[in-house]
Amino acid sequence: MVRWGMVIDLKRCIGCYSCMVGCKQEHFLPPNIFWTRLLISETGEYPQVTNHVYPVLCNHCKEAICVKVCPSGSTDQRDDGIVNIDYDKCVGCGYCVVACPYQQRTIYNDSKTGYFSAQGLTELEVIGQKLYPLKPGTVVKCDFCKEKIEEGIRKGLNPGVDREATPACINNCPVKARVFGNLSDPNSKVSILIRQRKGFQLHPEFGTDPSVYYID
């Protein structure tokens, strides 16, 4: 059984925001909605200082807390590991938003106001809402670009290897810090990286078993 996962190489990452903006572009995300972000911090004492950049996103947890708490059953985990939201079933209670220990879910409310409130929606925003309709009053988050994966598989392509079938953030990274693939395949690039570079998950103590790993 395929389990889609991601490895993020913190050594390669330069904190350029290409992934975050690439994701916004891919899904025409409106104001204040981010499906991946950078967490930036600094440790050490002058002059031995270390700057940290953590690209974070929905971890598509195997033991997803959001799935457990969802009262409407709109959030569930697919067989391929993607934690999915059915917008038609979501009632926007926001329980999952509070429950997600990684703070990766947001309630989407406003489809009328775009980035330029004085001038209405731009041509880009209008077509964006057609291509990736989000439903006001529902919760949204990273979906591992599931449409690209599904369409890719239909065409016989390999997600994580073939660009067309691979999530946008992976493709967009200029330093190839993000890698995507099948965690269930021990010979996939993600599995090899996790083994060889001692990949770790964020907050393993939450017991969520994320599908997103980090190497440094």
Added chain:
Amino acid sequence: MPAKQKPEFYDDAWIPTQCGRCFSNCSIRVHRIDGVAVRIEGNPDSWMGSQGGLCAKGASGTQVLYDPNRLNVPLRRTNPEKGLYVDPKWKEISWEEALDEMTDKLKRVLDDDPRKILLQSTTMRALTGGLGWRRLMGDLLGTRNMTAGNAGTECGNGSHVARGLLYGSWDIVPDYKYCNYAIFWGVNGGHATGHASMALARLAADAMERGMKLVVIDPVCHFSGSKAVEWIPILPGTDGAVALAMANVILNELGIWDAIYLKTKTNGPYLVGPDGKYVRDPIDKKPLVWDAVELKAKVYDDASIIDYTLEGSVQVNGLDCRPSFQLFKENLKKYTPEMASKVSTIPAETIRRIATEFAKAAQIGSTITIEGHQLPFRPVASTTCRGSGAHENAVHTAMGILLLNHILGAADVPGGTVGYPTTCLGYPGTGKLKLGLEKGLDGLLTVSRWMLTHLPWPVKDPKFPGDAGLLDLFPLGSMSSIWVTSDREEIWDKIRLPYKIEVMLNYGSNSVISAPNPEWYAEFLKKIPFIVSWDLVPNEFAEGFADLLLPDTSYLETFTWMEGTGFFFNYPFGMEPWTFHITQPVVKPAHERRFLMDVTFDLLDRLGKRKELNEYWNRHIGLEGADQLEPTEKITWEQLGDRALKHYFGQDHSVEWFKKHGGMIWPKKIQEAYWRHFTDARIPIYLEFMIDLKKKIRAIADESGIKANWDQYTPLIEWFPCSPHLVSDSKYDLYCFTYRDILHSNSSTMEQPWLDEATQMNPYTYNISMNFHTAKQKGLKDKDLIEIESIHGHKIRGRLKLRKGQHPQTIALVSAGHWAKGQPIAANKGANFYALLESKFEDCDPLAFTMEMSVRVKVKKVGRR
């Protein structure tokens, strides 16, 4: 998009083109659905860029195209008042009206004195707008008064002089594929620089993974500093002293240098007499060297020379002479690590250690075989750009930093510093697009083509200035800073400039937002009776000062072939293939937007200059015989592109071919990638020409009372303190400076909402950063609203963000602070660094006229935000 909703599209295409968000011109593919450009991706099949990735600026390009504040029709200013915050009271007019007025005004000024025209262009479309339009207009209209906004006054201005002389290239980078040890001085190449940034990012990440050691010398531990093995904090403007101290350690303490390189590829062996000038052969005037085997003087290129003397002193014609390397080496002795430590605050021990590591890592004598050719292998690189060079000692600083490579032979060889490709043996099918370097005057390397109006070598003779920028008098400089200097009126009086600027044509540069001392700059602009600006949205320059504002096409609506000619500028380097891409419209220009070059051709036709225009292109492209443009042929910009492309690549490769394929890629030859090994040309470690140049310049300058830091006209590389180092008032205890951010191309990208969101999320980009401990001592905390006051009495306010990775005597910010009505997203965010500055022309770097970009300030809290 959700699987159950798949609307039917009448149009679903991917168009290959080039990004236009900085001057890297990465190859991209744009997805258009139903006539709307919906997404942009990096081209995975090209080396021009990150091979599939795309920076955040590139990924937000559709927000430029669909910005609701885009200019759609020509606008005329109806408010006669001009000024920084003035409302222009735009009136929409037709193109006919706009062009009629431009034609009329230009005809008058051309009849009167064409030097009254000032041409300004943005660095974003550097090749089409700068090298193309600006040079074309200067040539055809007859003016040499040009500027590139603030890019001319600060950027890599000084570095370009040094890089032109030492590499024949606009910019240099580590040969990432092989480099083992790189030192970055005030540059973020591979992490945030605007220059070929994503190509560098791709290569740097691989290099670091391979184990390349990166040392970053920078006042702030940011971008590159974050990835470095060692970040070394430094006081701004002192890099030159540290570099010279390192050279001193390497040459005089360790006794390490690449003798063969110095003997054969530099003027190190050239004999220098007591007057500091070359000793020359009396007949052919060629510089003499001392043959180390036959023990006599010979001209430098005498074929019988087996070995050259680099050290000691010899007698020639009864005069005491030394090889210039001897002088260079000796002069370095005063740059002890202790001396450099005192001015830079870097511990002497660190300077010694880094120098030692660098010299040893150079592996002098080692070789590598690539494609059957054995080449010197010198896997070290010392590189720099704006950060260390935006000071009054710009050229000397750049020379000091770059010469570290040359003493170790690490220039244009595998693993060392390499320039953007400057040697091309020609496109294989046609032999066109040849360019290269060769031995020029005194055996020093001369390029065949350059970005600006004069070649780096040989240096032109100075003349009494007829241009307002005084570049006639100071021939090393390429861009003058005169327009923003505090003493410009006095300077113009001193040179009795017989005209004032009456017409300014500006292509896309927002020079108001980046002008030092903007109020004073505004006074200059106010006096220009007719200003035309081409732009995408009304910005601070347009709103405050433009009489006519013309709606340009964004890069997604534009055709140009010129952004593909990145020789010596941004082409893939090392053995990565040649890539020649074109920019083409993904969508037709909306409303009445017209591309700059289409408007310009129209304008030049109206001015009766079609013949000169066509002749210009014949020369520039190199069209021959039947391919040449007829004198009166009314060829359009795109048709011209078709002719150029067919000329370069053959009749099969028309504009249509390029539009389909996006570009031409062909393999690089080793003689192109590592040209220096195959080229008999030298570079100067001793700038002998400075002696006569100084005399000639002073003869003219003294008579007019023009002052400059003449000390810098010296053949030996030195460190000179800058104005901020000389401030004695201890109340102004901090050095304030600005830096480039990965999210932005200067401040032109701050209007795009996705970038704005990222910027607001980032702890530093819109904030002012200061060392944690210094702030604590001053009772300042994160998020305090602070006021910075410079010694010039100028003030700015912003929000404070503390960081530990910053030199304790510094305070830094990305310059922002837009206010234009046409830029609502960017408005009122961040602070305008440039407002703190004030510089005299006479204090600028006297060689390249770079302005000082750090300033002494004091700081106080004025509130909480």
